[in-house]
Amino acid sequence: MKSSPSKRIIAPHLAGLYRLAAERYESLPAFATRKKTREWEPISFRELYERGRALAAGLIEMGVEAREPVGLFGDNRLEWMIADYGIQLCGAVNTPRGSDVTDDDLIHIINQAGIHVAFVETEALLDQIHRLRGVLPELRELILLRPPQKALSEGVLLEEVIRLGAEKLEGGDTRVAERMEGIRPEDLFALIYTSGTTGKPKGVMLTHANVMSQLEAIPLDLSCADRVLSILPIWHIFERTFEIYAISSGACNYYTGPRTLAEDLEQVEPTFMGSAPRLWETLHHRILAGVQKAHPVRRGLFRIAYFLGHHYHESWFFLRDQDLQLHPSRKGIRLLRKGLHAMRMVLLLPWYGFFNAAVLETVRRRAGGSLKYTISGGGALPMEIDRFFNYIGIPVLEGYGLTETAPVLAVRAEKRPVCGTVGPVIPGTELRVVDPDTGKTLYPDPTDPHGGRARRGEIRVRGPQVMKGYYREPELTRKVLDDDGWFHTGDLGMVTFNDALKILGRCKSTIVLSNGENVEPEPIEMRLCQSAYIDQCMVLGQNRKFLAALVVPRLEAFGADGFKEKTLADLAESERAKTLLQKEIRMAMAEGHFKRYEYVREFLMLSEPFAVGEELTNLFKLKRHVIEAKYDREISELFAPRTGAAPEKKS
Amino acid sequence: MIEIEGQLLHDVDQILLAVMILIIMFGMGASLTLNDFKTVVRRPRLVFVGFLSQFGFMPLIAFGLAHALNLDPAKAIALILLGCLPGGTTSNMFTYFARGSVALSIAMTTASTLLALVMMPLLLELYTPGFAREIQGNLVAAGGEGEVEFVIPTANIVVSLLLVLLPVGGGVILRRFSRGWAKVAEDTAGFTAMIVIVFLIVTTFARHFNLVRATPWQVYLAAVSLGLTGFFFGYWVSRLFGAQPIYQRAIALETGIQNGPVAFAIILLSFPEQSVQNQMVWLGILYSTFVVISSSYFTLYLRKRGKFDWEVYQNTRIHRRLFGAAYCTRYPEGFLPPRIAGDPAQGDLEGPGRMQK
Incomplete structure (x- = not known):
């Protein structure tokens, strides 16, 4: 049986893509929402499109112009997608943000983008905006996505707008079709405000041509027989583009959340998912914890299986030139090493074959067992996690890109x-x-x-x-x-x-934590250095779960406090000094009004100060890369997990 | 006819083999459930096709090969014995990786193991008397004074089969009490089987290297062909009966892969005559070795070939699991090949029956 060639839909703009998807995939499920463990509710491509079209007619009736930014504040849910269909089909620009948006960001986005009409997911958001009404002069209409619990203070329900639009369409309103005709590839499809690292968030202008080019260039192969599990926030462009990709190939998106993820992976058995490093860290942790708890025979079998998988794949990658090649190598030597790798692979093959079938397959089933591959983005994947999954046969592919x-x-x-x-x-x-x-x-x-x-x-x-x-x-x-x-x-x-x-x-110097939060280290460092006990410091945490700091204590301050230590090296050994600094840092964090993820959780006292020309520029600015390289080992220890065995020996 | 001096298998080997058989059959029992019997009842046509391939074609293929390749009578009997065997758990694992229906594979293993009690004596009675007479003639010619008598020990075979079924029953009981331990028993069985088989092959080859050279090519060909022809027939006969691709793959593997340990048990328990036993064990070892290799490759081939229909099957099945049994998945025109277009779930065994069109 030959597999049918995947016929992905390509259109000049998103609205056209939505229409073609409805025509081609008709009754196939486009999105599915979880009700209970084994009860999900699908919506077909056709139905989604028709509801979106009615919504578009309703939006036009409410006065939304073509190329006008429309706010969409909320998280992953079907109504978000219906709202996006509505916005796209009336030729407007989707301006999204998560439901945890702060007052400042909300004011900035609505006013800077000039939003007249906005969708909000929850009543809490509705109240939040209602409170800020005085500083949002241009905002006219609010549409609530979720059915309300109580009478609304303002705004209309999504269903009402859809009903209004449906009546218009029945009455022969052709404005939606005209709007769709008028969309050009260089028009904006989304205006995405990125979490501002300095100052206010910036609105990234993305065009239909931008996102359509992605559908052609991303090397994926999905079809209408695929299932995509969706966990990352939809208002991030990464998840968004992959959901659009799924729509263009007729695959169904299944919405899951962190709480139900483990179960949903087993129930939905996704064939693809966009993922973030955090997810793989969690899964890695869970697999190892499961192995720890298993009884000795199974634990032993897993160890053997992982050992075989590791060495087998290492050789396989080397033979196919898929190893990490950071340095040039001579052809002859490489050929020789290839010979050795080939030998090792042949020797391991029967054993690996058995353990792969008997042990690794059960581990893979925790990720649903059907994953063809997954693309991880939104932060760097730690090397050991990356290797772990690729060695046990779950192809985690890492991608790179920006909202821009x-x-x-x-x-x-x-x-x-x-x-x-x-x-x-x-x-x-x-x-x-x-x-x-x-x-x-x-x-x-x-x-x-x-x-x-x-x-x-x-x-x-x-x-x-x-x-x-x-x-x-x-x-x-x-x-x-x-x-x-x-x-x-x-x-x-x-x-x-x-x-x-x-x-x-x-x-x-911006630090991106492994959960995707951006942190500017300078304000935190400045705050820490305000402490009498801290002379110099550097905050780090790129791709880590939390922030840590390298601290050069101020010897005089400790001396004045009755500490006997005469050098920084001695002080670094003192437990008493450590306790004091810990208290000091905790206070600085609390007084600095930092967000929770901006808290410095760990620190290390250095035994020598940063020196100009070495770790500092002539202007006393930190040379972060130099410092990171110098204290590489100490930094790894700072972030090393406190409990649990190391997953593998460092090779 | 080549003579093997002394025993092919030393006492240690025999004990090892016995332990291996015990563990494997126990593990096999641990992988079966009562539900598997229900699936058998639910899909009589598929099971009949499986039955036909396993007890109809395989013995016939073995008989044909023995004649066509002009094998020694002892080896011929061993080949036919191998052909009449029920399926083992190995085929279930291969079916899983070949993207075939594991449910059908397990159902067929269960059914054929029980049916073997009746079918094996009958089939041996049907195909082996000629070869048995030949052995008798040889033995007499070799100097036995009319005292020697060689017949196929039907009663012994049934007893050996029953003995082998004991640990299987033990496994089934274990599974009723603890699924976790049943899983361990399954894994341990697979692992033990591998270690012992490799050990036996290595030691036998090392000790009797002249045997490897002296064995005529016909014997090798017979050992390789039995599995391969089984795959081929299973695949195409089931196709002829209109089985869907996922069942085709299960039947093909189930037909070609026989329960080797049962063969060893029968040979050791029922054929005490040394020269005959040696010949039979040798063929058993050759078959076991080659079938693992050939089914690995065959599985890889099926896995690749079945990628698309398997994805469709999975997707349709999961749609029904999540959206309700009545949910109907309609793929766009031309997406599905004609064979599965009418029923993308391909008559899912575990599902609630055929899809409503």
């Missing part, structure tokens, strides 16, 4: 994933690695014997997915988008010898 690039720039290909990288740049996208200080292009460089590979610099890209700019912020736009159309990502990276992109960190 709708979002995918690079992703590991399904056929040849290289662990530890984000894979090659997707087709149609140009890549440069540029020295952030001099602006010199390091890659591609024809004069270099290796073409500029392995050189570190800022990643700059040009391609059809790059945003139009920041909404009403020409200054900020010019900073990241140059005249030739190159977008400056602000990320440090390099190209490996097998042409995969490896991300090394940020050029800027």
Whole structure:
């Protein structure tokens, strides 16, 4: 039996895609919502489209103009998608944000985007906006997504707007069709405000052409026989683009949440999911905990199976040139090593085959067992987690991108994933690695014997997915988008010898935690340094679950307090000093009005201060990369989990 | 006819083998449930096709091969014995990875293991008397003074089968009390089987290397072909009877993969005559070795070939699981190949019956 070629729908704009999906996939389920353990409610492509069309007619009736930003404040649920259908089909611009939006962000977004009509998910949000009404002069209408518990103080229900629109359509209203005719690929489909790292959030202008180019370039293969589990926030472009991808291939999106994830994985048996590193960390932890609890025979079997999987895959990846190639290697030596790897693989094959079937398969079933692959994005995947899943046969592919690039720039290909990288740049996208200080292009460089590979610099890209700019912020736009159309990502990276992109960190100091929260370390460091006991400090936590700090204590302050220690090295050993500093840091956090995830949870006293020319620039600014490299081992220990066995020996 | 001096299997090997058989059959029992019997009743046509391939075609193939390749009578009997065997748990595991219906595979294993009590004596009676007479003639010619008499020990075979079924029953009981331990028993069985088989192969090959060289190619061909022809017939006969792809794959593997341990038990318990026993064990070892290799490759092939229809099957099945038994999945025109277009769930065994069209 031959598999039918996957016929993905391609359209010039999202509204057209929605229409074609309804025509082609008709009664197939487009989205499914969980009611109970084994009870999910599907909505078909046709029904979703018809409801969206009625909503669009209703929105037009309410005065929504073409190309007008419409607010959509809420989290993953079917009504969110219906609202998006409505917004797209009337030619407006979806301006989303999660339901936990702060007052400041809400005011900024609504006023800067000039939102007249907004969808809100919950009554709490409705009340929140009602409270801020005085500073939201342009906001006219609110539409509530969830059925209300009590009488509404203001706003209308989603169902009412749909009913209004349906009546209009029945009466022969053709304005929706006209609006759809009028949409051009370069029109905005979404205006996405990114969590501001400095100052206010910026509105990223993404066009229909941006997102449609993604559907053609992302190397996925989904069909109407696929199931996509959706857990990441829909208002992030990463989840959004993958849901649109699912719609274009006729796959069904199943909405799940962190609480029911484990069960839903088993019930839905997804074949694909967009995921974040956090999810794999949790699953990794859960699998290992399960192994710990299992009785000795099974534990032993798992250990053997993982050992075999590890070495078998390592050899397999090496033979297929999928190993992490950070340094150039001689052809002859590589060939020799390939021979050894081939031998090892053949020797392991029968054993691995058995253990793969008997043990690893049961582990894979925890992830539903049907996952063809998953793309992890929104933060770097820790190397050991990455390896763990790829060794046990769950292909976790890491991708790279930003909201500004709708979002995918690079992703590991399904056929040849290289662990530890984000894979090659997707087709149609140009890549440069540029020295952030001099602006010199390091890659591609024809004069270099290796073409500029392995050189570190800022990643700059040009391609059809790059945003139009920041909404009403020409200054900020010019900073990241140059005249030739190159977008400056602000990320440090390099190209490996097998042409995969490896991300090394940020050029800027912004810390992205593993849950995706952005943290600016400077304000926290400034606050910490206000303490009499702290001389210098650096906050870290890139891709980690929490923040930690390297602290240089102020010896004099401790001396004045009666501490006998004469050097920093001695002080670093003192438990009493540690307790004192801990209290001091906790106080600084509380007084600084930081958000919970901005709290410094761990710290380490250094035995020598940061020195100018070494760890500090001439202007006393921290050279973060130098410090990170110098204290690499200590930093890993800071973040090392307190309990549980290490998953594997470091090879 | 090559003579094997002394015993092919030393006493240690025999004990090892006995322990292995015990553990494997126990593990096999631990993987069965009463529900499997119900599935048998629910899909009589599929089970009949399976029955036909296992007890109809396989013995016939074995008989044909023995004749066509002109095997020694002892090896011929061993081959036919292998052909008449019921299915084992190995085929269930391979079926799982070949994206076939595990439910059907287990149902067939269960049914054939019980039916073997009746079918094996009958089939052996039907196919082996000619070869048995030949052995008798050889023995007489070799100097036995009319005292030697060689017949197929039907009663012994039935007793050996019953003996082998004891640990299976033990496994079934274990599963009723603890699913966790039943799972452990299953895994342990697989692991033990692998270790012991590898050990036996290595030691036998090392000790009797001249045997490897002296064995004529016909014997190797017979050992390889039995499994392969079984796969082929199972696959196409079930297709002829209109079985859906997932059942085709299950039947193919179930037909080609026989329960090797049962064969060893029968040979050791029912054929005490040394030279005959050696020949039969040797063929058993060869078959067991080759069938693991060939079914691994065959599984990989089926897995690839069945990727698309399996995905459709899974998707349709999960739709019904989540959206209710009455939910009907309609794929766009031309998405499904004609064979599964009418019933994308392919007559799901565990499901509530055929889809409403």
